[in-house]
Amino acid sequence: MGSFLHFHPLGLDFQLKKMVKKIIDLRSDTVTKPTEAMIAAAANADVDDDVLGYDPTASRFEAEIARISGKEAALFVPSGTMANLISVLVHCEVRGSEVILGDNCHINIYENGGISTIGNVHSRTVKNNSDGTMDIDLIEAAIRDPQGDLYYPSTRLICLENTHANVGGRCITAEYTDKVGELAKKHGVKLHIDGARIFNASTALGVPVHRLVQAADSVSICLSKGLGAPIGSVIVGSKNFIAKAKILRKTLGGGMRQVGFICAPAYVALQENVGKLEGDHKKAKIFADGLNRISGLRVDKSSVETNMVFFDILEDSHIMVDQLCKILKEHGVLMMPVSTSSIRIVLHHQITESDVQYAISCTQQAILQLQSERNGK
Ligand SMILES: Cc1ncc(COP(=O)(O)O)c(C=O)c1O
């Protein structure tokens, strides 16, 4: 799977809005709009100053997500990027720390190198396999020898990502995570899971979230992805870890006052949308099958485990990704180019099965249009 090209929000010009009645936004599961229930929850939230004291709605929400994840405590933060940044920096609070992470993971590619530029943490990448894991023996080989501290950074953390976005939203099993956790303990290092889509993994594997993250010392969980909240992520971990995370959140400017106003919609998302994830996964499989029936396109069906579909435009089709996305945009279908020959689509609860069929049909028509233009017909 490629990484994103220069990602610029696909701005919608006025003409586009005139031409189509509905935008089918498949760029990400981050694009959902708050539901009426979420808006009502925000408007009626019981709030207070969460810096001077605590916001009651935030506290209730944090307690609930700590319970679900099987951890002692939780902390609401504005984004998944901040959740990962804070988690890594708390684990690696000693100068000269190093984190081991996948070469294709979100923290390594899409978070502006914040763990280094802000946190002075050195990162050491290990190749991500096509299923999102890293070979256990390669992780162990990357752990620095404490005897070499005159030369080497000190390994303090290993990061996993579940589901793994850049390999297609694939799930990491509890058994694999446990093995990495055992390795971490053996070497006295900690384990963080970027669980932006951990609920998708839980749904697809049929394994509770608390079991998937049992071996982790900390987890970041996004409410703003497939769960459909407008804003927010949560860090879960021990009480001591979360206490340190709360201070660092404030240091980073993430201390929020009446935060219940945005926790309330996130709470609604947690209560109402976990059950919809299975439908998102089903729509992804339907989409993948539909694309595979279009000549010139290919989807590796084995990689479609959750709500993401990456598809390739075959070289002999002579079709450019940007050409295809442009025509689809004119028909109200938005997709995310991830390389010069592949495109990502992400399903979410605001995409219907008929939207899926319409998008497949538009893709088929666009391909035919481009091929006939190329053949000069
Ligand atoms: C796997 C993963 N982790 C972390 C993030 C960061 O979340 P946010 O966009 O809320 O910063 C994302 C994307 O949004 C993601 O896909």
Ligand SMILES: C[C@@H](O)[C@H](N)C(=O)O
């Ligand atoms: C763009 C990327 O950062 C985001 N996490 C997504 O999956 O859409």
